[in-house]
Amino acid sequence: MQESDSKNQFIELAIRFGALKFGEFTLKSGRVSPYFFNAGVFSTGEAMATLGNCYAQAAQPMLEGLDGLFGPAYKGIPLATAAGIALRTRYDRDLAITFDRKEPKTHGEGGILLGAPLTGNILIVDDVITAGTAIRHSVDLIRDHGANPVGVVIGLDRCERGVGAQSAVEEVQTSLGLTVTSVITMHDIIEWLEMQPELNGSLQKMNAYREQYGV
Ligand SMILES: O=P(O)(O)OC[C@H]1O[C@H](OP(=O)(O)OP(=O)(O)O)[C@H](O)[C@@H]1O
Numbered sequence: 001m002q003e004s005d006s007k008n009q010f011i012e013l014a015i016r017f018g019a020l021k022f023g024e025f026t027l028k029s030g031r032v033s034p035y036f037f038n039a040g041v042f043s044t045g046e047a048m049a050t051l052g053n054c055y056a057q058a059a060q061p062m063l064e065g066l067d068g069l070f071g072p073a074y075k076g077i078p079l080a081t082a083a084g085i086a087l088r089t090r091y092d093r094d095l096a097i098t099f100d101r102k103e104p105k106t107h108g109e110g111g112i113l114l115g116a117p118l119t120g121n122i123l124i125v126d127d128v129i130t131a132g133t134a135i136r137h138s139v140d141l142i143r144d145h146g147a148n149p150v151g152v153v154i155g156l157d158r159c160e161r162g163v164g165a166q167s168a169v170e171e172v173q174t175s176l177g178l179t180v181t182s183v184i185t186m187h188d189i190i191e192w193l194e195m196q197p198e199l200n201g202s203l204q205k206m207n208a209y210r211e212q213y214g215v
């Protein structure tokens with residue numbers, strides 16, 4: 001699959017499932033955004049298979065030396081699973097898969113992690129990076145368990161400022177030393193919007209938001 005096919009498939013799937021919406025949304029960072037990507041609405045086997053292929057293609061250059069995938073709760077959990085299946089079936093790489101809980105479990109097996117114990121070089125698989133808070137949390141968790149986070153693959157890089165003047169992705173790359181790759185970026189969404197005349201109002205709001213928070 002070509003990179004452009006993967007981007008088109010991802011955007012087409014997101015529109016079809018209503019995962020990409022235009023309106024007014026308050027983000028985890030507190031920013032008020034004219035668009036929102038909700039990976040929580042991908043809800044069929046076919047959708048997960050397509051997502052898995054898109055993520056596996058994006059992750060492919062980062063496979064050397066990799067031991068495992070980490071899917072942060074909640075939406076990272078099915079995404080890491082789908083990517084793990086696609087990496088096994090399409091690239092013949094059988095990686096360990098680990099997830100976390102948002103709230104530690106205090107009965108039964110207890111703890112915060114599910115799946116494989118965290119060891120070796122780990123690739124984080126998540127839906128979106130805005131300000132980078134969620135990725136920092138995952139990096140801390142992986143390091144606290146003695147493993148080595150080496151990269152991040154996300155569906156959408158919103159290309160926004162992190163906590164400083166750099167983009168959140170640049171901050172993750174420079175301050176945390178991780179490689180970050182995404183299936184699509186905000187620029188791909190803007191390009192798609194430019195081809196939808198009926199969504200011209202959303203395009204203008206996207207451009208205004210990019211002026212405010214983009215890098
Ligand atoms: O880069 P950031 O500013 O941290 O924002 C992006 C994060 O925000 C959302 O997490 P949330 O905790 O809402 O995830 P969930 O719906 O998967 O539980 C999203 O799933 C990303 O992980």
Ligand SMILES: O=C(O)c1cc(=O)[nH]c(=O)[nH]1
Pocket residue numbers: 026027028029035036037038039127128129130131
């Ligand atoms: O920054 C966020 O909270 C966020 C943005 C987005 O597009 N999608 C999402 O699930 N969270």
